[in-house]
Amino acid sequence: MVEQIIMRIGSQASNNFDFEHIVPEPGKTFNEQVRSCIEQLAAFTDPKKEGRYYVARQTFFISAKDRKEYDRRSAFIREELALLCGQLQPATSIVAQCPDRGSEVVLELICTKAQDNKTITYKTFEGLPYTLVDHGSFKELHAAGMMGEPGDSITEAAEKAFEAGLRILQAEDLSIHHIIRQWNYIENIAFVDRESGSHQNYQDFNDVRSAYYEKGDFRNGYPAATGIGMNTGGVIINFVALSESDHVRVRPIQNPGQIDAHRYSANVLQGDKSVKCTPKFERAKVISFNSSHYFYVSGTASILGEKTMYPGDVEKQTITTIENIFRLFSRENQDQLGIHFDVSQIRFSHLRVYVKHQDDIPLVRKICQERLNSSSSLFLESDVCREELLVEIEGVFTVHHS
Numbered sequence: 001m002v003e004q005i006i007m008r009i010g011s012q013a014s015n016n017f018d019f020e021h022i023v024p025e026p027g028k029t030f031n032e033q034v035r036s037c038i039e040q041l042a043a044f045t046d047p048k049k050e051g052r053y054y055v056a057r058q059t060f061f062i063s064a065k066d067r068k069e070y071d072r073r074s075a076f077i078r079e080e081l082a083l084l085c086g087q088l089q090p091a092t093s094i095v096a097q098c099p100d101r102g103s104e105v106v107l108e109l110i111c112t113k114a115q116d117n118k119t120i121t122y123k124t125f126e127g128l129p130y131t132l133v134d135h136g137s138f139k140e141l142h143a144a145g146m147m148g149e150p151g152d153s154i155t156e157a158a159e160k161a162f163e164a165g166l167r168i169l170q171a172e173d174l175s176i177h178h179i180i181r182q183w184n185y186i187e188n189i190a191f192v193d194r195e196s197g198s199h200q201n202y203q204d205f206n207d208v209r210s211a212y213y214e215k216g217d218f219r220n221g222y223p224a225a226t227g228i229g230m231n232t233g234g235v236i237i238n239f240v241a242l243s244e245s246d247h248v249r250v251r252p253i254q255n256p257g258q259i260d261a262h263r264y265s266a267n268v269l270q271g272d273k274s275v276k277c278t279p280k281f282e283r284a285k286v287i288s289f290n291s292s293h294y295f296y297v298s299g300t301a302s303i304l305g306e307k308t309m310y311p312g313d314v315e316k317q318t319i320t321t322i323e324n325i326f327r328l329f330s331r332e333n334q335d336q337l338g339i340h341f342d343v344s345q346i347r348f349s350h351l352r353v354y355v356k357h358q359d360d361i362p363l364v365r366k367i368c369q370e371r372l373n374s375s376s377s378l379f380l381e382s383d384v385c386r387e388e389l390l391v392e393i394e395g396v397f398t399v400h401h402s
Contacts, residue, residue, distance in 0.1 A: 003110070003111055003112070003349055003350075004108065004109070004110050004111070004349055004350035004376065004396065005053075005108075005109045005110075005111055005350075005376070030062075030063075030073060030076075030104045030105065031076060033103060033104055033105045034060075034073075034076060034077055034080055034105055035080060037060075037105060037106075037107040038080045038081065038083075038084055040107075041055075041058075041084065041107065041109075042084055044109075052113070052114050053111040053112070053113055053114075054090075054111060054112055054113075054114060054120040055090040055109050055110070055111055055131075056090060056091065056110045056111060056112050056120070056131045056133060056140075056142045057090055057091040057092070057093075057109075057110040057131060057142040057144050057238065057240075058090055058091070058092050058093075058107060058108070058109050058110075058144075059092075059093050059094075059095060059107070059108045059144065059238070060077055060092075060093070060094045060095070060105060060106075060107055061095050061097045061098075061099055061105065061106045061107075061108065061378075061380055062074075062077075062094060062095070062096060062097075062098075062099075062104060062105045063096075063098040063099070063104040063105070063231075064096040064231055064232055064233075065231065065232075066231075066232055067150055067232045067233070069232075070094075070096050070231075070232045070233055071150065073094075074094045077094055077105075078092075078094075087124065088122040088123075088124075088129075089122060089129040090122055090129060090131045090142070091129055091130045091131045091142040091143050091144035091145070091238070092129055092144055092145055093144040093145040093185075093236055093238050094145070094233075095185050095230055095233070095236060096187075096230045096231040096232045096233050097185075097228075097229075097230050097231070097354070097380040097381060097382045098231070098358070098380065098381040098382075099378075099379075099380060099381075100358075100361055100379045100380070100381075101358060101361075106378065108352075108378060110142065112133055117135065117136050118133060118134065118135055118136075119133070119134040120132075120133050120134075121133075121134070125167060125168050125171050126164070126167065128143070128145060128146065128164060128168065129145075130142060130143045130144070130168055131143075132172060137245050137246070137247040137248075138242060138243045138244070138245035138247060138248050139172070139242075139243045140240065140241070140242055140243075141168070141169070141172055141174060141178075141240070141241040141242075142239075142240055143165055143168050143169075143238065143239055143241070144238040144239075145236065145238070146160075146161040146162070146164040146165045146168075146236065146237045146238075147160070147161050147164075147233065147234060147235060147236045147237070148160040148161060148234045148235055149234075150234075152234050153204070154186065154187070154201045154204045154205055154234065154235060155204045155205075155207070155208055157234035157235035158204070158205045158208035158209070158235045158237075159208055161235050161236065161237040162208065162209070162212040162237065165237055165239060166212070166215075169241060173243075174241050174243060175215070175216050176212060176213060176215050176216040177213075177216030177217050177218045177219070177220075178216075178241040178242055178243060178244070179223045179239045179240070179241045180223055180224065180240055180241065180242050180250055180285055180287060180296065181223055181224045181225070181239060181240045181285065181296045182223040182224070182225040182226075182237065182238070182239040182240075182281070183225070183226050183228075183237070183238040183239070184205060184209070184225060184226065184227045184228070184235070184236075184237055185228060185229075185230045185233065185235065185236040185237075185238075186201055186202055186205050186227060186228070186229060186230065186235055187201065187229070187230055187231070187232055187233055187234050187235070188201055188229060188231075188383065189201050189202045189205075189227065189228065189229035189230075189383050189384070189385050190202060190229065190383055190384070190385060190386060190387045192270060198270075200270035202227060202270065202279075202385045203269060203270045203276055203277075205227070205235060206227075206269075206276075206277050206278065206279050206280070207276070207277045209277070209279075209280055210277035210278070210280055211277075213280050220250040220251065220252065221250075221251065221252025221282045221285065222252070222262060222280045222281050222282050223239070223281055223282065223285065224252075224281065224282055224283075224284055224285040224296040224297070224298040225279075225280075225281035225282075225298050225299070226298060226299030226352075226392070226394050227279060227281070227299065227385050228299060228354050228382050228383075228384065228385070228392060229354075229382050229383030229384065229385070230382065230383075242287065247289060247290070248287065248288070248289050249287070249288040249289075250285060250286075250287055250288075251285065251286050251288070251337065252282035252283075252284070252285055253282065253283060253284035253285065253286060253295075253328050253329075253333060253337070254282070254283060254333070255283040255284075255324060255327050255328050256327055256330055256332065256333070257304055257305075257323075257324060257327045258283060258303055258304065258305065258306070258324060258327075259305050259306045260282070260283070261278060261279040261280075261281055261283070262278045262279060262280045262281065262282075263278065264278045264279070264306050265306060267306070268306050268307075268386075279385075281298055282298065283297075283298055283300070283328060284296060284297045284298055284328050285298075286337060286339065288339075291400060291401045292398055292399070292400050292401075293339050293398065293399045293400075293401070294396070294398050295329075295396065295397050295398070295399070296396055297325055297328065297393075297394055297395045297396065297397075298394060299354070299392045299393070299394045300321050300324050300325050300392065300393050300394065301317070301321055301324075301384060301385075301386075301389045301391065301392045301393075302316070302317035302318075302320040302321050302324075302389060302390075302391070303324070303389075304320070304324075308386055308388050308389060311388035312388070312390075313390075314355075314356075314357075314360045314363060314364060314390045314391060315363060315367065317389065317390050317391050318363075318364050318367045318368070318391050318393075319367060319371070321391055321392070321393050322367070322368070322371045322372060322393070325372075325393065325395070326343055329341075329343050329346070339399060339401075341399045345373075346373060346397055347373045347374065347375065347397060348372060348373065348374040348375065348395040348396065348397045349374075349375050349376070349396055349397055349398065350374065350375065350376050350377070350378070350395060350396055351368065351372060351374045351376070351377040351378070351393060351394070351395040352377075352378050352380065352393070352394050352395070353365070353368060353377060353378070353379045353380070353391065353392075353393050354380050354381075354382040354384060354391065354392040354393070355379060355380070355381060355382070355390070355391050356381070356382065356383055356384055356389070356390045356391065357381070357390065358381045360390065360391070361379050361381070364379070364391055365377070365379055368393070372393075372395075374395070
């Protein structure tokens, strides 16, 4: 499988590629920061390096106040990537979520090491780069950057993003139900347009997602997913899909303290439409391969049952969110999965923490450092799917059994 690595401007590559604790250099322009990231990316992926890493997916998180600035900055990033990589690039997305103060750009990499029994191929389909990791008995597809066009409504942008994703899946003989992990970035996610009939952006996206998910059987549960806001860009979708294999087992994980999002009542769905579709995702997924179990924790917030807890209190919301994450791995859930481990010893290989207000990031970071053990953490300023939610956390970790 893959591991996640954070690259930030100003970092110095070590032999272990330990980038997660590097503080960005202040005072640089956006273009200079991007070039710094690209230079480090070139050093990181140097084919002459022993034990080479390959990038399966890369995500640039950038500050952008409007679509015009987003498009201009995205074009510059893609120009710099083309100079480095040419036409064959890994799956790439550019998301308008402002990094923690001190930087206007941060680059997150999902990487995989070269091995004799694994083939990494960079492909394109209709101009979109994606990555195929062939493990022999199954294949892993990383797709990113599916989106609409400037001027599209949320519904139109979501439909175009899903259509692009479907075509990439079909090109690799996969279907939508093969998606195990999905990221859904939605412009002004909690915004409700009262003038056009009280449509909420997230609800409009959910209605589109439900229509497309009807094309799959999802016998192993819906994907683990994150639905999160961004400043601009309409809708962007990234995902990881796995082919079926006798060597791989995929299972959903329910949270005993939360109602499954796809079973929410109409009480918490926004908008005035008579039919409103629920968010189709699982609270977490576990992918078991040989003696390793890969846990994908979906975007998690301060919700118990289906009710938002502690509106306006970022400290209590963060603590409740973390408690929700640990509830996923209760003794009862471990017994059902047949996978047993000490929850207190979980070490996340990566966490993403979305915080609504930039000023709250220091407090949220402090709580996360005290209560979550993680190799790397990325903090981003972002709206969350409900107006009263102030923080959302997602993560990934692995349990190995001998």
